[in-house]
Amino acid sequence: MLKKSYSLRTLVQFSIAMVLLLAISILGIFWLVSEYQNHLETLAEVRNDYITTRKAETKTLVSLLVESTELRRTAVEKNLRKSVAEAVQNGWATASSIYNQSKGKLPDKEIQQLIIDTLTAQRFLDGRGYYWIHNTSHTLIAHPFRTQSIGQNDQELTDSKGQKLIQSFIQKATTYPEGAYVTYYWNRPEVDESLHLEKGQKKIAFLKFFAPYNWVIGVGDYVADAEEEAKQAAITRIGAVHYGSKGYVFIHTKEGICLNHINKELIGTNRWELKDANGMKVVQELDRTGRTAGGGFLEYIASIDPETGVPARKISYVKSVKGWDWVIGSGVYLDDVELIIKQYREDLLKKLRQKIMTTIAILSVALIFGLWLGRRLIHGLLKELSIFTMQSSQGKTEFIDTDKLRIRELRAIANEANTILHEKEKVQVELDKAKRMETVGLMAGGVAHDLNNLLSGVINYPELILLNLPQDSNLRDPLMRIQESGQRAAAIVSDLLTVARGIASVREIIDLNTAINDYLQTPHHAKLLSQYPGIVCSVRAHDAPLPISCSPPHVEKCIANLVTNAAEAIKNVGSIILSTGSIQVDESIPHLPQLQSGPYAFITVSDNGKGIRDEDLPHIFEPFYTRKTMGRSGTGLGLTVVWNTMIDHQGGVSVTSDGNGSRFNLFFPLSPESATTSAERVNAQDLKGCGNILVVDDEEIQRDIASAILTVLGYTVETVSSGEQAIAYLQEHNVDLVVLDMVMPKGMNGRETYEAIIRIKPAQKAVIVSGYAESEDVRQACRLGAGKFLKKPYNLQQLGQVVKAELAEG
Numbered sequence: 105m106l107k108k109s110y111s112l113r114t115l116v117q118f119s120i121a122m123v124l125l126l127a128i129s130i131l132g133i134f135w136l137v138s139e140y141q142n143h144l145e146t147l148a149e150v151r152n153d154y155i156t157t158r159k160a161e162t163k164t165l166v167s168l169l170v171e172s173t174e175l176r177r178t179a180v181e182k183n184l185r186k187s188v189a190e191a192v193q194n195g196w197a198t199a200s201s202i203y204n205q206s207k208g209k210l211p212d213k214e215i216q217q218l219i220i221d222t223l224t225a226q227r228f229l230d231g232r233g234y235y236w237i238h239n240t241s242h243t244l245i246a247h248p249f250r251t252q253s254i255g256q257n258d259q260e261l262t263d264s265k266g267q268k269l270i271q272s273f274i275q276k277a278t279t280y281p282e283g284a285y286v287t288y289y290w291n292r293p294e295v296d297e298s299l300h301l302e303k304g305q306k307k308i309a310f311l312k313f314f315a316p317y318n319w320v321i322g323v324g325d326y327v328a329d330a331e332e333e334a335k336q337a338a339i340t341r342i343g344a345v346h347y348g349s350k351g352y353v354f355i356h357t358k359e360g361i362c363l364n365h366i367n368k369e370l371i372g373t374n375r376w377e378l379k380d381a382n383g384m385k386v387v388q389e390l391d392r393t394g395r396t397a398g399g400g401f402l403e404y405i406a407s408i409d410p411e412t413g414v415p416a417r418k419i420s421y422v423k424s425v426k427g428w429d430w431v432i433g434s435g436v437y438l439d440d441v442e443l444i445i446k447q448y449r450e451d452l453l454k455k456l457r458q459k460i461m462t463t464i465a466i467l468s469v470a471l472i473f474g475l476w477l478g479r480r481l482i483h484g485l486l487k488e489l490s491i492f493t494m495q496s497s498q499g500k501t502e503f504i505d506t507d508k509l510r511i512r513e514l515r516a517i518a519n520e521a522n523t524i525l526h527e528k529e530k531v532q533v534e535l536d537k538a539k540r541m542e543t544v545g546l547m548a549g550g551v552a553h554d555l556n557n558l559l560s561g562v563i564n565y566p567e568l569i570l571l572n573l574p575q576d577s578n579l580r581d582p583l584m585r586i587q588e589s590g591q592r593a594a595a596i597v598s599d600l601l602t603v604a605r606g607i608a609s610v611r612e613i614i615d616l617n618t619a620i621n622d623y624l625q626t627p628h629h630a631k632l633l634s635q636y637p638g639i640v641c642s643v644r645a646h647d648a649p650l651p652i653s654c655s656p657p658h659v660e661k662c663i664a665n666l667v668t669n670a671a672e673a674i675k676n677v678g679s680i681i682l683s684t685g686s687i688q689v690d691e692s693i694p695h696l697p698q699l700q701s702g703p704y705a706f707i708t709v710s711d712n713g714k715g716i717r718d719e720d721l722p723h724i725f726e727p728f729y730t731r732k733t734m735g736r737s738g739t740g741l742g743l744t745v746v747w748n749t750m751i752d753h754q755g756g757v758s759v760t761s762d763g764n765g766s767r768f769n770l771f772f773p774l775s776p777e778s779a780t781t782s783a784e785r786v787n788a789q790d791l792k793g794c795g796n797i798l799v800v801d802d803e804e805i806q807r808d809i810a811s812a813i814l815t816v817l818g819y820t821v822e823t824v825s826s827g828e829q830a831i832a833y834l835q836e837h838n839v840d841l842v843v844l845d846m847v848m849p850k851g852m853n854g855r856e857t858y859e860a861i862i863r864i865k866p867a868q869k870a871v872i873v874s875g876y877a878e879s880e881d882v883r884q885a886c887r888l889g890a891g892k893f894l895k896k897p898y899n900l901q902q903l904g905q906v907v908k909a910e911l912a913e914g
Contacts, residue, residue: 139456146452151445155419158436159401163421166399166434169345169353170423173338177331177427181308184330185285187229188310191323192283195223195235196312203316216317220246229325230333240278240318242270249293264289264304273311277320283312292326335428339363342432350437358429360387380405381415390422394431399423406437585627614659615779616650616684616705616772623663632668638677641667646684650705651779652772658749665742666709666768673713673766683708686774696756696771703774704755708767716761724759746770791904792818795840795911799823800830800857801873802848806896810843813900814907827852831860834868841911843903844890846874846882855881858890871910873898 199219206215223235224246237245242259244250258270269288276284289304309324343364345353355363360376375387386404393400399422406418420435503525504518566586573580620643623629633641652659663682670680687704716724725747746768750757755772797819799810807823814821822839824830828851830842842861846854854872861868872885875896882893891910894902 139459147445147449150448154444155436155438159419159421162419162434162436163399163401165345165347166353166421166423166432169342170399170425170432173342173425173430173432174427176334176338177425180331180334181327183334184308184325184327185310187330188233188308188323188325189283189285191228191233191235192310192312192321195226195321195323196283196314198222199314199319199321212317216245223321224248229329232325232329233323236322237314238270238273238320238322240274240320242274245319262301264301273309273320273322277311277313277322281313283310285310288324290324351434353432353434355430355432356387356391358391358431360391363430378407380407390420390433391431394422394433395424403438406435611653612656613651613653613775613777613779614656616652616707617645618779619654619656619659620645620663620682620684620707622656623660623667626660626664628664629667632671636671636674636676639671639674639680640678641680641682644681644683646686646705648686649779650684650686651775651777652705652753653775653777654753654772655749658745658752662746662749662770663707663709665746666770669742670709670711670713670766673715674711675713678712678765680709680711683710687771689771696758698751698754699756699771700754700773704771705774706772707770709770710765710767712765715763715766716759721759721761725757791901791908793908793911794818794820796820796822796838797841797843797907798830798833798837798839799843800825800827800848800854801843801845802826802850803845806845810903813903814843816900817904817907819907826850827854827857827860830857831864834861834865838865840869841907842868842870843907844870844872844885846872846885853881855885858885858888862889869910869913871906 199222202219202222203215206218210218220237223237227234234248236247236250238258239245241257243255243257244253247254259268261269263269265288267288269286269290272286272288276286286309288307288309290307291303292305306327307324308327309322311320311322313319314321339355342353342355346366352366354365356375357363360374360378362370362373362375365371377385378387380386382405384404386407389402389404393402401419401421403417403419405415407415417438418435419438420433422431422433424431503522506515506518506522509515509518566584624641624643629641633639667680667682674680684705684707687706688702689699689704690701725743746757750770750772753772755770757771758769760767797814799807799814799821801807801810801823802825804825807825811821811823822833822837824833827848830844831852834842842858844854844858848854848857852860854874858870858872861870870885870890871892871894872882872890873894873896874882886893891913892906894906898906
């Protein structure tokens with residue numbers, strides 16, 4: 105039986121229809137799922153953002169109110185003292201005025217009675233305040249509430265704490281002419297005076313002596329009354345805070361008494377047992393949350409929504425007020441969020457329905473168009489597809505001429521391909537730009553690299569000359585000083601490079617006394633003393649070692665800067681004293697808050713110069729804030745260097761100055777480790793070895809230095825100036841060790857050179873050197889098998905030790 109046959113046109117059309125239907129279905133489902141997922145995520149983000157924002161606003165408001173309330177609470181006694189003092193001063197002034205106006209006109213008894221009547225009739229402090237008068241014989245002269253005791257001797261009268269009350273009044277008033285305060289415990293006016301020992305309350309009085317009649321005039325107020333007044337003021341202020349349509353602030357005590365609420369009927373009621381719809385005791389939980397450290401949030405069902413009048417979900421932030429046992433809080437109603445989410449959801453669903461209808465219509469048209477297009481596709485498909493495979497004679501893919509394509513989908517693909525080619529060109533442009541920027545960075549870094557290369561000559565050539573000089577040669581000391589200066593310069597360059605990369609400088613444990621002695625031996629100090637022959641510089645060193653972890657060149661620079669500034673401040677004849685010592689810091693020093701508790705060593709540099717002007721003193725550590733002549737007495741950066749160095753060493757610097765001179769103090773954390781001594785110099789004979797060494801460095805001076813040092817140490821040395829020359833040399837020769845420079849801008853760098861070396865000599869030993877800090881290229885070379893890393897500029901001992909150690913390894 106013959107199998108059924110199909111025409112190619114029908115087969116293609118059917119296949120296209122099935123593929124389109126399947127593709128449309130898959131894309132439609134994927135799109136719908138994606139849109140729905142985006143819809144849910146958007147709703148969640150809206151909800152979270154709204155709640156987070158409102159919670160932050162609520163927390164900020166409550167925290168500010170708590171802070172202001174606590175400030176008001178802490179100021180109660182201060183304000184009370186001010187009030188009673190002002191009242192007494194006013195009363196004393198009134199009495200003085202009456203006395204001065206009536207003296208010589210009326211008898212003393214009439215004047216006294218006039219003063220008494222005037223003062224006892226006055227009330228202040230919201231009606232709580234009144235005047236009383238005793239004479240220096242402790243007799244009560246006037247009192248608006250103790251009328252039965254007027255004329256009585258109160259010398260033995262005691263308060264609730266056993267204080268001889270009137271004796272304290274008289275003693276304080278007669279001792280301090282401007283008046284004085286007395287804190288005591290006494291019953292309130294409405295309580296029988298005989299009960300003052302049992303019912304005394306804390307009271308603060310102000311007393312002032314009225315000399316014409318040997319009287320003591322006093323006014324007092326109860327702390328509890330002043331505190332209650334402050335509470336009411338705070339409640340009134342908080343009660344005025346409203347925001348939005350529902351925002352308000354509530355207050356309750358630790359007993360659950362409501363002090364403020366949007367519903368005024370609840371103020372003054374006990375809500376301790378109030379429960380929400382879930383059975384939570386709301387006030388109790390708010391109280392517990394608010395009394396935790398820093399306060400907190402609580403979600404619950406609020407009893408009423410101010411806008412709708414029905415219960416609603418709410419999140420409140422609560423925080424306690426120290427000393428008053430209040431909890432202050434405010435919150436956000438979550439139903440507001442749901443209303444926003446509901447409206448947002450409706451809008452999204454409406455847009456989603458519109459997108460679905462639009463998509464269905466477009467897909468339907470696309471399906472019909474696809475079926476129609478399939479009838480024509482079979483004829484020109486292969487011809488048009490061949491356009492995508494065209495290449496230029498150089499083998500580079502060319503842009504597709506879309507005018508030659510009739511099929512819309514293929515034209516779209518061609519446009520995408522052309523877009524990709526355009527993007528490729530753009531990426532290539534960006535890559536070229538990045539390479540140029542990298543070249544600029546390498547050029548900037550190369551300045552420091554070249555400086556280290558130059559310092560190599562300053563350090564190494566003197567060292568090589570010293571090897572051949574007699575011990576008694578007059579040239580040894582100058583050469584050693586040149587070498588030492590080069591080493592110090594190299595250390596500072598290295599530290600500057602390290603700090604620029606955000607890495608701390610290399611530290612050593614040294615004795616602070618030794619640091620001062622080392623500075624005094626420097627050429628810089630000798631030159632300074634020669635410039636100012638009338639200045640005497642002396643040292644008062646601590647009698648015990650003061651070990652600190654530091655960068656010695658920077659510490660020496662600090663000492664040099666301070667001594668130089670002191671000399672310039674003196675100019676002619678005077679003295680500079682450098683002293684050291686130790687101090688235990690147990691609390692934060694006001695002018696050095698960065699100092700942590702612990703033991704510190706300090707250097708003090710003091711002088712008897714003209715001092716620093718008061719207006720200049722706050723600015724002396726600022727860069728370029730200087731009154732020196734630039735280029736003659738300084739750059740304006742000396743004290744800035746001191747400040748930055750001390751901060752970098754977790755220490756601090758303080759300064760005091762007046763017309764008798766200035767005093768700078770540098771504080772360094774004491775190290776628990778003992779100070780280390782300088783490493784003993786190894787004899788060149790002990791570093792000698794044998795073997796063939798290849799030195800690879802693009803700097804001629806570096807090749808010459810390395811070759812000279814290694815030759816002195818007994819090695820056979822060859823030098824090349826590039827990685828390419830090193831590869832060519834090693835293809836023809838064997839060497840025991842390669843001393844390889846890492847940074848060689850022309851041609852292969854050190855890492856690339858070493859990678860090429862181990863491809864032809866897998867076991868080749870190598871030492872990496874560089875004028876930069878240890879880089880990723882250095883670490884990569886070491887991971888590939890290179891040995892030690894040596895930082896330029898190096899000396900004979902350092903290079904000799906590294907080479908000998910590397911050759912000694914199996």
